Amino acid sequence: MTARLAPHDDVPVGIPRGPAREAAERELSKPMYHENDPSILERALDRFWEWVGGIFESASGAAPGGVLGLVVIVLVVLALIGALWWRLGSPRLAPAGSDPLFDNSPRSASAHRAAADGHAAAGHWNHAVQERMRAIVRSLEERTVLDPRPGRTADEAAAEASRTLPGLAGELRAAAREFDDVTYGGRTADQRAYQRLKDLDTALERTKPQLGEAVRGATG
Template identity: 40%
Template sequence: MTSIEIDRDAAHDAAQNELTKPIYPRASPADQIVDWLRDLLYRITAAGSAIPGGWFTISVLVILFVVAVVVAVRIARRTMRTARSANQALFGSQELSAAQHRSIAEQYAAQGDWSAAIRHRVRALARHLEETGVLDAVPGRTATELARDAAAALPALSTELFSAANTFNDVTYGERPGTESAYRAIAALDEVQAQ
């Protein structure tokens, strides 16, 4: 009887070939996932027991991490909202009252500059809703956000509010020309609120 020297790679290949034969049972994919999860849970449990304070320490650290993430997200959202450029904000850089915006809108309307008249009339509407306490003043609010917030407070005017916001966006960002009829619709909405 002669002995045959088999190197490590050859032995590995031979074992793999043997185990692929149908006579050996194979774990189903579900069983493999369950085994992997058990192994992961065991490793986590072992690691948790090695930390001073055990699971209490881990729980406190996880809670602190979650709180930190929530605070960071809120700060980031607030910063993004207030860091918008003046062109995107509804009011831009001007701080005028609702009456002042209405007056400016009427001056532009008299000149036939319907785009500028629309912008100032929507601003008058927004400022009036803030002055009367219907809405909280929010720096950097867009026309769409105005419509959404105002529609929540005044659901009967939801359609008109979103139409005014879309018109504002069209003339401000879409560079579409304003029309007298669009201005008159927004003015009527503003006058209803001003009464």
């Protein structure tokens, strides 16, 4: 099929289909015909929202109660996630007790206590908790309840001390967990958390180790 033009037009009477199509494509490819076309980003966003809409329609069709049922399910899931986050805190940034309790500049228990009290006076509860935990472990080493060992973690110190101080085993584990939470878990301590460690430090000073428990634990 060929296009017919009036005899008085100063162009060929017949144009083959192929060249005619190519001429039309060249004409339509000119920028003036595409000034209002959506950008690549706009087209990508349209595709994305179409995809999300398709998923939502599929899920609402499968959920009891349709769209309303799906909304209820989503709200319940979000509420559960929020409750778990509030109860357990933010996820740990590193495994608990993955780093040594002390750095390469050892200090005495009294020095750690002084540092802890200084942080507490300034309201820096995270640092106060960390220093008080270090004071507890250093004091146990100074009393030979624990053997001085480089690289010991708070969890390891609590587990080892619990063998000779079984009456305070729960408090020791809780103190190590508090130290891990503020050091690795991104949680924020408060005055009560610091006071618990301070009370534990005082209780440990007044408690005599049960060496028989350590012997039975080592041979058991």
